[in-house]
Amino acid sequence: MQDSLLQRVTTAITGWAVALLLFFPIGWMVLTSFKTEGDAVKSSLAFTPTLASYGEVLARADYLSFALNSVVVSVGGTVLALLFAIPAAYSMAFHPTARTRGTLLWMLSTKMLPPVGVLVPIYLLFRTAGLLDSRIGLVLIYALMNLPIVVWMLFTFYKEVPNDILEAGRMDGARVFSEVWHLLLPLTMPGVASTGLLSLILCWNEAFWSLNLTSAGAAPLTTFIASFSSPEGLFFAKLSAASTMAVAPILVFGWFSQRQLVRGLTFGAVK
Amino acid sequence: MATLTLRDLRKNYGPMEVIKGVSLDVADRELVVFVGPSGCGKSTLLRMIAGLEAITAGELQIDGQRVNELGPADRGLAMVFQSYALYPHMTVRQNMGFALRLARVPRAERDRKVDEAARILQLEPYLDRRPKDLSGGQRQRVAIGRAIVRQPRVFLFDEPLSNLDAALRGQMRIELSRLHEELNATMIYVTHDQVEAMTLADKIVVLQAGRVEQVGSPLDLYHRPENLFVAGFIGSPQMNMLPATVQEAGPSGLAVALASGTRIVAPVAAGSANQGDSVTLGIRPEGLRLDPDGPIGGEVRLAERLGGLTLLHVTIEDGRQVTVQIEGSDLTRPHETVRLSVNPVACHVFDQSGRAFTHLLKHSLAA
Ligand SMILES: Nc1ncnc2c1ncn2[C@@H]1O[C@H](COP(=O)(O)OP(=O)(O)OP(=O)(O)O)[C@@H](O)[C@H]1O
Ligand SMILES: [Mg+2]
Numbered sequence: 001m002q003d004s005l006l007q008r009v010t011t012a013i014t015g016w017a018v019a020l021l022l023f024f025p026i027g028w029m030v031l032t033s034f035k036t037e038g039d040a041v042k043s044s045l046a047f048t049p050t051l052a053s054y055g056e057v058l059a060r061a062d063y064l065s066f067a068l069n070s071v072v073v074s075v076g077g078t079v080l081a082l083l084f085a086i087p088a089a090y091s092m093a094f095h096p097t098a099r100t101r102g103t104l105l106w107m108l109s110t111k112m113l114p115p116v117g118v119l120v121p122i123y124l125l126f127r128t129a130g131l132l133d134s135r136i137g138l139v140l141i142y143a144l145m146n147l148p149i150v151v152w153m154l155f156t157f158y159k160e161v162p163n164d165i166l167e168a169g170r171m172d173g174a175r176v177f178s179e180v181w182h183l184l185l186p187l188t189m190p191g192v193a194s195t196g197l198l199s200l201i202l203c204w205n206e207a208f209w210s211l212n213l214t215s216a217g218a219a220p221l222t223t224f225i226a227s228f229s230s231p232e233g234l235f236f237a238k239l240s241a242a243s244t245m246a247v248a249p250i251l252v253f254g255w256f257s258q259r260q261l262v263r264g265l266t267f268g269a270v271k
Numbered sequence: 272m273a274t275l276t277l278r279d280l281r282k283n284y285g286p287m288e289v290i291k292g293v294s295l296d297v298a299d300r301e302l303v304v305f306v307g308p309s310g311c312g313k314s315t316l317l318r319m320i321a322g323l324e325a326i327t328a329g330e331l332q333i334d335g336q337r338v339n340e341l342g343p344a345d346r347g348l349a350m351v352f353q354s355y356a357l358y359p360h361m362t363v364r365q366n367m368g369f370a371l372r373l374a375r376v377p378r379a380e381r382d383r384k385v386d387e388a389a390r391i392l393q394l395e396p397y398l399d400r401r402p403k404d405l406s407g408g409q410r411q412r413v414a415i416g417r418a419i420v421r422q423p424r425v426f427l428f429d430e431p432l433s434n435l436d437a438a439l440r441g442q443m444r445i446e447l448s449r450l451h452e453e454l455n456a457t458m459i460y461v462t463h464d465q466v467e468a469m470t471l472a473d474k475i476v477v478l479q480a481g482r483v484e485q486v487g488s489p490l491d492l493y494h495r496p497e498n499l500f501v502a503g504f505i506g507s508p509q510m511n512m513l514p515a516t517v518q519e520a521g522p523s524g525l526a527v528a529l530a531s532g533t534r535i536v537a538p539v540a541a542g543s544a545n546q547g548d549s550v551t552l553g554i555r556p557e558g559l560r561l562d563p564d565g566p567i568g569g570e571v572r573l574a575e576r577l578g579g580l581t582l583l584h585v586t587i588e589d590g591r592q593v594t595v596q597i598e599g600s601d602l603t604r605p606h607e608t609v610r611l612s613v614n615p616v617a618c619h620v621f622d623q624s625g626r627a628f629t630h631l632l633k634h635s636l637a638a
Contacts, residue, residue, distance in 0.1 A: 172373060
């Protein structure tokens with residue numbers, strides 16, 4: 001059906017309005033990062049751009065080591081979560097038992113508990129196990145944190161794969177591993193990829209656990225931002241510069257993978 | 272290649288029993304067809320043989336070996352699904368070669384076998400396409416090709432032709448027959464289409480509600496049905512079923528009277544029949560003839576002229592409808608009154624529980 005011009009214009013205007021609204025804080029942050037501290041507290045748009053804040057931020061902290069930690073713990077946490085979630089979701093989607101639905105709901109319910117509720121036990125566990133301020137510790141906690149969502153998403157993608165195809169594979173001689181590796185994963189690749197991307201983004205932006213469980217050695221970029229907010233009061237320009245540098249990689253990454261994300265999240269895994 | 276033995280196989284879904292004790296022997300190179308109405312358990316039985324459904328009770332043997340506990344991957348059977356179940360992300364060549372790839376067959380040999388199967392099924396031009404770029408008939412052939420390539424012990428088919436149009440179905444039926452000859456394979460074929468069953472089978476197994484009603488060659492089942500269900504299920508157009516009463520049991524057969532009083536002698540052993548018992552008289556449509564001196568009178572309601580065959584739907588004196596099948600193009604018109612005579616060979620009598628009385632005449636084609 002052909003939409004009328006008016007309809008298309010309205011849709012376009014609404015779309016852009018929502019997009020601008022969502023983008024405004026990020027845009028403002030990026031703008032502020034190019035101001036001097038003096039300009040930053042004024043609410044005027046007229047200023048002369050300067051890279052001074054970036055210079056100061058880079059001089060004061062080792063951006064690259066924070067960024068590397070972010071990459072390692074995000075990728076590690078996502079890979080570990082997928083490693084457990086793929087077989088779990090397979091078993092729940094294709095060999096369900098009477099308790100499968102209940103298990104899924106229970107897993108999701110763990111996300112309703114505020115993380116701070118388990119901070120003390122986790123902290124003590126980590127201290128005893130020597131995992132404080134270690135990348136492995138963060139990888140573990142990130143994987144656990146995202147596991148429910150990752151299992152749920154994979155489960156819904158797997159549900160769309162016709163059982164017949166996997167049964168045909170079994171008749172062809174595939175055992176569980178071949179069935180998942182040669183049939184299920186390729187068939188649900190868009191879904192698995194978007195699940196992985198979402199998990200990556202969630203890990204990258206995670207601040208609660210990284211602030212509480214790391215200090216210097218394993219601290220990711222969220223800690224890097226935080227280190228510019230507390231000690232000497234607020235310096236908006238430097239804080240904005242640090243934040244911009246922290247979110248830039250994931251924004252760029254998100255931009256390049258958005259097609260994949262949208263495809264996986266809206267069209268389902270298998271036509 | 273392989274024999275198959277089913278010993279009192281049973282399947283329960285929770286408290287509900289859907290396969291209620293099926294025993295059957297499938298000989299080497301035999302093509303056995305499971306046929307029956309929808310929901311009777313054909314697919315379930317086939318999937319139990321395949322290993323896709325667990326067997327609740329009973330024993331399944333392949334070549335004399337118990338296989339109940341083996342998974343589908345270890346039974347060495349191939350299955351063609353009703354939905355084809357092709358791997359959408361693989362080309363036709365990869366689809367057909369998947370089983371060999373899993374079995375770590377070297378690439379050259381794999382390609383040779385796939386090419387061979389593609390030749391038999393005339394799929395050579397499509398080897399590099401994906402399933403979504405094929406027609407229904409071509410997909411069907413790929414699914415069959417995927418089974419052939421593995422040289423399985425037994426082929427299992429679950430209504431493989433039901434998604435094809437009538438013309439293609441007829442053509443594929445002939446191809447499957449040819450394939451059975453060419454491959455010398457043991458095959459089990461599930462269908463609810465009795466024409467498919469009749470034309471393909473060495474042996475037909477008629478199932479109803481999880482039980483075997485009768486096992487036999489197609490002509491056996493057609494000419495010597497053991498009960499009302501099989502008599503009504505096999506044959507198209509359906510057998511005419513008329514309520515009747517036993518008049519007299521003699522050495523040459525059972526004399527029965529229709530509701531209108533017409534007396535017909537059916538050549539069946541009287542068994543335990545007594546005078547006055549209610550029975551059902553079954554007459555195949557080709558067992559009724561137009562005959563001016565015939566014992567049954569009636570009025571033609573509808574004439575279906577198929578060219579080589581004519582089907583007359585006649586309302587007989589007791590108010591029942593019967594179908595009369597006449598060879599050639601008959602010109603009898605609707606509303607004409609006609610008289611019919613009965614060919615005793617095509618007559619069957621069933622007692623009240625639906626069991627057939629034994630025929631006295633040996634049919635030349637039935638066992
Ligand atoms: N997973 C299941 N749980 C419970 N009942 C089932 C299940 N699968 C099948 N059934 C029941 O078992 C019976 C046999 O089903 P089956 O699919 O074997 O029938 P069918 O003969 O193949 O029929 P059709 O010709 O329609 O394919 C049906 O009554 C069906 O409802
Ligand atoms: Mg079925």
